[in-house]
Amino acid sequence: MIVAVADAGPIIHLDEIDALRHLSVVDILLIPQTVYEELEAGTIPPALADTEYDLLEAGEKCQERNADLDPGETAALTIADERNATLLTDDLDARNVAQNADIEVHGSIGIIVLAFSRNELSRSEAIEQMRSLQTETSLFVTEAVVEQGIELLEEEP
Amino acid sequence: MAVDLTERVQEISNAREVPESEILEQALERGVEDLWIELVLSRYLNDEIDREEAIELVGRDRVKRTEREAQAVESDVHWGLNA
Numbered sequence: 001m002i003v004a005v006a007d008a009g010p011i012i013h014l015d016e017i018d019a020l021r022h023l024s025v026v027d028i029l030l031i032p033q034t035v036y037e038e039l040e041a042g043t044i045p046p047a048l049a050d051t052e053y054d055l056l057e058a059g060e061k062c063q064e065r066n067a068d069l070d071p072g073e074t075a076a077l078t079i080a081d082e083r084n085a086t087l088l089t090d091d092l093d094a095r096n097v098a099q100n101a102d103i104e105v106h107g108s109i110g111i112i113v114l115a116f117s118r119n120e121l122s123r124s125e126a127i128e129q130m131r132s133l134q135t136e137t138s139l140f141v142t143e144a145v146v147e148q149g150i151e152l153l154e155e156e157p
Numbered sequence: 158m159a160v161d162l163t164e165r166v167q168e169i170s171n172a173r174e175v176p177e178s179e180i181l182e183q184a185l186e187r188g189v190e191d192l193w194i195e196l197v198l199s200r201y202l203n204d205e206i207d208r209e210e211a212i213e214l215v216g217r218d219r220v221k222r223t224e225r226e227a228q229a230v231e232s233d234v235h236w237g238l239n240a
Contacts, residue, residue: 002240092225106233113237141230142223144199149230156238 002026002086002114005056007076008038009090009139010108015045016137019129022115023088029053030085032075058082069094077103090139108133109149116153126153198223 004026011031014020023029031053039045058075059082069077073094080087080103087098090107098105109130116126127150133139134146158168166184170177194215201211201220211220 092222092229095229096225104236106236107229109230110233110237113234114240115237117238117240141226142198143195144202145223145226145230147199148202148227149234152231152234153238 001028003028003030003083004086004088005030005032005076005080005083006035006053006088007032007073007091007094008035010088010111011035011039011045011048013090013108013133013137013139014111015047016139017129017132018047019112019115020045020047021050022111022120023051023053025111025115025118025120026086026088028085030056030079030083032072032079033057034075035072038070038072069097077101080105108139109146113153123153194219202227 002025006023006029010023011020014022029051033055036044036055039048056079058078069091073089073091076087076089077094077098079085080098081101087094087103087105088107088111089095089098089105095105095107112121112126112129112133115121116123121129130146130150130153134141134143166177166180170180173180197206197211197214198219200206201208202223206214208220
């Protein structure tokens with residue numbers, strides 16, 4: 001069973017390619033209240049209404065976290081730690097902090113590949129969406145890196 | 158703010174008080190530079206050039222950032238396939 005806590009990054013980036021529904025491939029999705037408020041400051045993606053999730057407040061440990069991360073990332077990291085959940089973030093610094101704290105961490109590309117392996121997407125659709133993440137969203141990732149990830153997916157029988 | 162490419166060139170030209178032709182020349186230079194960086198990083202990731210050569214061509218920060226991205230993407234793909 002996959003319990004995952006999302007910060008704003010994957011919610012925004014997956015929504016930008018109309019793929020927010022893929023967040024439903026995790027078994028339990030948690031969204032920190034702080035992240036929800038960050039999204040509210042812009043626009044809550046309408047597709048989020050079609051996704052089942054629980055809103056949670058981060059606990060007291062939240063204040064002790066890395067000052068380089070934004071409040072949403074910090075709250076998501078804290079909840080992931082408290083609940084032994086997977087952190088979903090596209091921020092490299094947040095990933096580093098999570099790895100140093102032995103918290104499993106993945107991002108939008110992981111969600112797309114998980115949707116593929118759970119038969120929510122064909123391989124070609126998954127590849128197309130991985131490329132779209134790089135070309136059509138606000139996520140910064142080097143094109144050659146995405147192509148390398150696509151090669152790994154293509155090697156899978 | 159301008160949305161269309163031509164309008165953006167005009168707006169930048171007006172804001173900087175330089176001719177549109179100069180803006181287009183700078184845009185071409187930057188575009189080629191970005192494509193060059195992508196090519197070098199792609200060759201590095203495909204083991205066609207070594208790390209030191211990649212650093213020499215595009216700088217240590219870009220190479221290190223790309224290495225972090227590559228680790229993240231590889232980890233994501235393996236997780237997605239095996240979780």
